[in-house]
Amino acid sequence: MKTVTLYTDGACSGNPGPGGWAAVLIYKDVKKELSGGEAHTTNNRMEVLAAIRGLEALNQPCKVNIYTDSSYLFNAFDKGWLFNWSKNNWKKADKKPVENQDLWEKLLSVARSHVIKWNKVKGHSDNELNNRCDELARLEIKKLRENAESASDA
Numbered sequence: 470m471k472t473v474t475l476y477t478d479g480a481c482s483g484n485p486g487p488g489g490w491a492a493v494l495i496y497k498d499v500k501k502e503l504s505g506g507e508a509h510t511t512n513n514r515m516e517v518l519a520a521i522r523g524l525e526a527l528n529q530p531c532k533v534n535i536y537t538d539s540s541y542l543f544n545a546f547d548k549g550w551l552f553n554w555s556k557n558n559w560k561k562a563d564k565k566p567v568e569n570q571d572l573w574e575k576l577l578s579v580a581r582s583h584v585i586k587w588n589k590v591k592g593h594s595d596n597e598l599n600n601r602c603d604e605l606a607r608l609e610i611k612k613l614r615e616n617a618e619s620a621s622d623a
Contacts, residue, residue: 470584471496472532475523478592478602479515479539482610487617488515489609491602492523501526502601506609508617515606516542517572524579532584538592538599546587551577 474495481488488510494501503522507515516539524533537543545551554560554567555577561567590599 470530470532472534473527474534474536475520476536476598476602477516477519477523477539477542478537478599478606479512479517479519480603480606480610481510481512481515482614485509485511487610487613488512489606489613490515490519490522491605491609492519492526493598493602493605494523494526495598502605504605504609506606506613508613513539513541514569514572517569517576519602519606521572521576521579524576524583527583530582530584532586534586534588536588536590536596536599538590538603540589543587543589545573546585547589 476493477491479488479490487506487508489504489506491502491504494503503526505522516537520535520537520542523535527533551573554573559567559570567573590596592599593603
């Protein structure tokens with residue numbers, strides 16, 4: 470089984486607002502950057518979507534070391550939130566519905582074929598690949614804004 474490194478990040482301008490996600494995949498000497506965005510979303514949705522898109526880019530089962538600065542994403546796995554949510558019919562401890570259930574279900578589905586180790590990194594620090602993901606996600610927000618401006622000028 471191949472071992473792959475995956476860095477992910479999501480960003481949002483306003484919450485909700487335009488958002489971007491990014492993933493950097495590394496296998497041996499090969500690095501692949503992925504990014505995208507949505508016109509109206511939240512930072513948490515972008516964080517989860519980044520992990521989904523990164524895992525979807527893998528064409529075979531792999532050992533994946535995922536690095537994220539998102540406590541929301543990391544804790545869902547590390548603290549067993551996802552297991553409890555799915556066991557409790559997608560309700561949180563306070564009986565309210567889990568936000569972003571659609572993305573969590575998708576992430577669980579794409580993660581199933583891989584062996585994943587989740588790693589938490591400090592955001593906006595000296596981690597080059599985390600910073601690169603942040604930059605790519607923010608560029609997606611900038612593109613969305615520019616497209617919206619040019620559409621309103623037309």
